[in-house]
Amino acid sequence: xxxxxxxxxxxxxxxxxxxxxxxxxxxxxxxxxxxxxxxxxxxxxxxxxxxxxxxxxxxxxxxxxxxxxxxxxxxxxxxxxxxxxxxxxxxxxxxxxxxxxxxxxxxxxxxxxxxxxxxx
Numbered sequence: 001x002x003x004x005x006x007x008x009x010x011x012x013x014x015x016x017x018x019x020x021x022x023x024x025x026x027x028x029x030x031x032x033x034x035x036x037x038x039x040x041x042x043x044x045x046x047x048x049x050x051x052x053x054x055x056x057x058x059x060x061x062x063x064x065x066x067x068x069x070x071x072x073x074x075x076x077x078x079x080x081x082x083x084x085x086x087x088x089x090x091x092x093x094x095x096x097x098x099x100x101x102x103x104x105x106x107x108x109x110x111x112x113x114x115x116x117x118x119x120x
Contacts, residue, residue, distance in 0.1 A: 096120065
């Protein structure tokens with residue numbers, strides 16, 4: 001009788017690796033799934049916190065918190081009217097239009113190339 005009871009215990013143990021195989025079989029999409037889950041949880045928390053805002057003071061306080069979080073994550077915003085220091089490197093004139101190739105500084109020391117197509 002004793003041997004019969006122990007064999008029942010052994011037979012109930014799940015030695016199948018199929019469940020684990022299914023869980024890890026989509027490895028190339030795991031990072032996407034993790035990030036999507038984090039994003040969805042953040043959206044749920046945001047919706048809950050916004051649903052609690054009732055008065056103008058609540059909204060203004062929430063606005064201030066958001067501004068502080070933005071400032072902590074990306075730093076100061078650039079001045080309203082930065083000096084772009086544009087430099088035209090080439091002008092191409094064609095019939096009915098011209099092209100001006102240039103670069104400018106989006107921030108001090110950071111150059112951005114551009115081309116303006118001017119119709120006349």
